[in-house]
Amino acid sequence: MFIGHFGLGFGAKRLAPAVSLGVLFAACQWADLLWPTLLLAGVERVEVDPGNTAVTPLRFVAYPYSHSLEALMVWGAIAGAAYWAIRRSSLSSPVVIGALVISHWLLDWITHRPDMPLTVSGTHHVGLSLWNSVPGTIIVESLIFAAGLITYVRATRALDRVGSIGCWSLIAFLLFVYAANLAGPPPPTATLVAWATQSMWLLVAWGYWIDRHREPRPS
Numbered sequence: 580m581f582i583g584h585f586g587l588g589f590g591a592k593r594l595a596p597a598v599s600l601g602v603l604f605a606a607c608q609w610a611d612l613l614w615p616t617l618l619l620a621g622v623e624r625v626e627v628d629p630g631n632t633a634v635t636p637l638r639f640v641a642y643p644y645s646h647s648l649e650a651l652m653v654w655g656a657i658a659g660a661a662y663w664a665i666r667r668s669s670l671s672s673p674v675v676i677g678a679l680v681i682s683h684w685l686l687d688w689i690t691h692r693p694d695m696p697l698t699v700s701g702t703h704h705v706g707l708s709l710w711n712s713v714p715g716t717i718i719v720e721s722l723i724f725a726a727g728l729i730t731y732v733r734a735t736r737a738l739d740r741v742g743s744i745g746c747w748s749l750i751a752f753l754l755f756v757y758a759a760n761l762a763g764p765p766p767p768t769a770t771l772v773a774w775a776t777q778s779m780w781l782l783v784a785w786g787y788w789i790d791r792h793r794e795p796r797p798s
């Protein structure tokens with residue numbers, strides 16, 4: 580899942596208006612932000628395997644620290660606690676952040692083959708395999724993305740042109756990357772997948788940037 584995660588990140592702004600969109604993106608995508616570094620460190624493993632599912636040419640061999648339910652629950656608790664410690668915010672913001680971190684597992688569970696670990700050390704893997712269907716994946720993911728986006732656009736307004744142009748160009752960029760991933764050829768190596776995925780940090784920075792140029796609408 581790709582844009583679906585960002586849909587939840589956008590939508591969460593309504594529940595936690597004080598939290599920057601950059602933080603919300605980092606939370607919903609924490610698993611995929613951590614994953615490439617663990618791949619490059621040799622801690623987790625992925626293989627290029629064209630046809631693994633209709634949607635992805637990747638075989639997720641092992642990713643317990645970034646993608647098991649157990650690990651993401653721990654990461655979610657850490658993220659929420661860290662935010663609260665730094666910002667001394669109301670309780671709702673850290674709860675939303677923690678839930679977003681864990682939401683990554685749920686959305687990936689819907690799309691992945693049964694390769695999603697439940698625990699860090701266990702051998703039980705689950706997944707609903709939506710990725711076996713390209714139209715099914717696009718429909719489900721687009722609906723989540725659209726719902727989150729509509730919620731976000733209704734909950735915030737641009738303070739200046741950067742706030743609107745920056746926001747709409749990010750949406751266009753996300754859709755472009757999504758389409759390119761679906762239509763493009765499989766990546767040549769797993770190492771290249773890891774380096775390319777590091778660019779996800781750019782989207783977190785983009786979220787921060789937009790957030791400084793938009794404000795919550797008075798409800």
Ligand SMILES: [Zn+2]
Nearest residue numbers: 610611683687
């Ligand atoms: Zn993921």
